[in-house]
Amino acid sequence: MALLEVSALSKAFGGVMAVQDVAFSVDAGVVYSVIGPNGAGKTTLFNLITGVYTPSGGDIRLDGEAIAGVAPHRLAQKGVARTFQNLQVCMNLTALENVMLGAHLALDRNLLKGLFRAPGLTRADAALRDRAAELMRYVGLDAYRASAASAMPYGALKRLEIARALAVQPRILFLDEPAAGLNPKETTEIDALVRKIADSGITVVLVEHDMKMVMNISDRILVLDYGKKLAEGSAREVRRNPAVIAAYLGKAA
Amino acid sequence: MKRQRGLFVLAAVLLLLPLALPNAFYYDIVIRMMINAVVVLGLNLLMGFAGQISLGHAGFFGIGAYAAAILPTRYGWHPLAAMLGGALLTAALAALVARPIFRLRGHYLAMATLGLGIIIAIVLKNEGAYTGGPDGMAVPALGLFGFALDGEKQWYWVFAANLLFSVWACRNLVDSPFGRALRALHGSEIAAQVVGVDVARYKAAIFVFSAFFASIMGSLSADYVGFVTPNVADFFHSIELVTMVVVGGMASIFGSVVGAVLLTALPQALATLEGWETVTFGAILMLFMIFLPRGLVPTLAARCWRSR
Numbered sequence: 001m002a003l004l005e006v007s008a009l010s011k012a013f014g015g016v017m018a019v020q021d022v023a024f025s026v027d028a029g030v031v032y033s034v035i036g037p038n039g040a041g042k043t044t045l046f047n048l049i050t051g052v053y054t055p056s057g058g059d060i061r062l063d064g065e066a067i068a069g070v071a072p073h074r075l076a077q078k079g080v081a082r083t084f085q086n087l088q089v090c091m092n093l094t095a096l097e098n099v100m101l102g103a104h105l106a107l108d109r110n111l112l113k114g115l116f117r118a119p120g121l122t123r124a125d126a127a128l129r130d131r132a133a134e135l136m137r138y139v140g141l142d143a144y145r146a147s148a149a150s151a152m153p154y155g156a157l158k159r160l161e162i163a164r165a166l167a168v169q170p171r172i173l174f175l176d177e178p179a180a181g182l183n184p185k186e187t188t189e190i191d192a193l194v195r196k197i198a199d200s201g202i203t204v205v206l207v208e209h210d211m212k213m214v215m216n217i218s219d220r221i222l223v224l225d226y227g228k229k230l231a232e233g234s235a236r237e238v239r240r241n242p243a244v245i246a247a248y249l250g251k252a253a
Numbered sequence: 254m255k256r257q258r259g260l261f262v263l264a265a266v267l268l269l270l271p272l273a274l275p276n277a278f279y280y281d282i283v284i285r286m287m288i289n290a291v292v293v294l295g296l297n298l299l300m301g302f303a304g305q306i307s308l309g310h311a312g313f314f315g316i317g318a319y320a321a322a323i324l325p326t327r328y329g330w331h332p333l334a335a336m337l338g339g340a341l342l343t344a345a346l347a348a349l350v351a352r353p354i355f356r357l358r359g360h361y362l363a364m365a366t367l368g369l370g371i372i373i374a375i376v377l378k379n380e381g382a383y384t385g386g387p388d389g390m391a392v393p394a395l396g397l398f399g400f401a402l403d404g405e406k407q408w409y410w411v412f413a414a415n416l417l418f419s420v421w422a423c424r425n426l427v428d429s430p431f432g433r434a435l436r437a438l439h440g441s442e443i444a445a446q447v448v449g450v451d452v453a454r455y456k457a458a459i460f461v462f463s464a465f466f467a468s469i470m471g472s473l474s475a476d477y478v479g480f481v482t483p484n485v486a487d488f489f490h491s492i493e494l495v496t497m498v499v500v501g502g503m504a505s506i507f508g509s510v511v512g513a514v515l516l517t518a519l520p521q522a523l524a525t526l527e528g529w530e531t532v533t534f535g536a537i538l539m540l541f542m543i544f545l546p547r548g549l550v551p552t553l554a555a556r557c558w559r560s561r
Contacts, residue, residue: 050447051447052443052446052447071446071451072443072446072447073446073447073448073449073450073451073452075447076447076448076449077449080447081447081448082447084443084444088441088443088444089440089441089444090436090437090439090440090441090444090445091440091441092436092439092440092504093433093436093437093440097433097436098437100433101433101434101437101444101445101448101450102448104430104433104434104445104448104449104450105448105449107430108430109430109431109434110431111426111431111458111462113429114425114426114428114429114430114431114432115422115425115426115429116422116425117425117429121429121430125429125430164444164448165448167448168448168449
């Protein structure tokens, strides 16, 4: 059975159908990409699946369990993690704390224990500090271990979001344009990182505009246009699909 | 022990300060500073760290103060039981209003908390049969094991211990997983949400906690003064507390203490200006906002950091 199953999913903003009757399924362990022209509904689709928006209709199932309309903080408990296209890094924390935040659910969040510095809690937090540092190394941010988030360059913050999402220990990871705004060298590095994450057994769902990257690393690709599913298949299939070519390049006269 | 250096400095200051205090008047001012400092610490958790606002904190302070007056006088409660009862009542009230109030943000949240504070102040003023109305009422002395607290010098140590403990506890909280989640929801609410932080619950929890804090200090301060009037719950008192947070520094533990000390001392220092004291006070606050918008302690800390 597929890890993620989406059927007849729709979202209307007033009279605009941002996502309309979209259905697809993602098998465990793959890299699944969602592409489409600007305004095709890719980010809306992400926001629907990760609980930021409530669907107007349709069904989303994670491992068979219905998750449509479930709040984001509950989805995190079920192993859903994501990054954002427009950075959502806590600039008032250090880089390391941002990653540690990802493990929020694995820790004892009791207010009173925090107040009195309960020994068990301090120990767990120290262990987490090491694990967070390890994750920063994993995404290639070793140099920023002692930095404040506000002092980091854009490209590093993109990776910091990935490290934070990994700290959730997700089953499925949604990456919203991880390579947007990066130079070719950085893009290649992100490319390798995504592959590394997928190889570690985490299912990756990707929205990305960099076609070279998408074609390189995706096992399957979903093409959206005007909120509707235009095509789905392997990189080869999608590249040859006349409807996809028309959507991207315009129809031949 | 580098982490606790600030705490040791504070402890040393509190320990040595009585040597420099010539008379009861100065003791009184320092005690008021310490009372404000603890309330401001709690408020800063809500404002500076969690990024929310409350313009009604004097209301919670007022409930605590009146609990210390009413429960022992009219119902024969022990003052300590009254303090706890008042704090629990305040916490319950804060928890009750937290859910609807924290659906609001920014100006609307400010308005809602402002309204809550004003309602509490009006109730305290108008329920004369219980509260003594605008004239206020006397508060019985706080005693423990047959030993009554009396005089500024004894109270000084109570409040000094209280302040030291509060600073220690707040620093712990901010560094704990709970505190990290709080700071995160200030930084990016959506980012906090997707890693599993139940944002509504955290906002409510810190609101209730800081209201509880304010109520305890309200009770203690009423016990110390021996008398309460509805002015303690006044809107202007709420504004004063918020100003202390902002001047000292948002999201700065020692900033809370510095802000409270400064703004408690300032009106005293300006008292010689007679009619012009309010104007001068306002002008000083404006200068602070213009030149030190992040507050005294964070700005100075950043400057020292850079010059090193």
